[in-house]
Amino acid sequence: MRKELRERIVEVCDLxxxxxxxxxxxxxxxxxxxxxxxxxxxxxxxxxxxxxxKLDHFEKAVKIKEMVLAGV
Structure with missing residues (x-):
């Protein structure tokens, strides 16, 4: 996943x-x-x-942020 998208995901999750x-x-x-x-x-x-x-439609922001930061 491109760097800009990862950064945006973390930013939105934090907010x-x-x-x-x-x-x-x-x-x-x-x-x-x-x-x-x-x-x-x-x-x-x-x-x-x-x-x-294979994530559900809605997932916890904390989980998504952790996945992105871990580079999953």
Missing amino acids: KIEKKGAMVGLSFYAFFKNKNDQPEVLMEAARWWIETH
């Missing part, structure tokens, strides 16, 4: 955790604006989330 607590869940759509202006990056996140790791 969500700070705002709503450690139990907050999110989907991979949380890392993007409401318009599809980066389809390649969106598909990269979707592949990582769905195909590679």
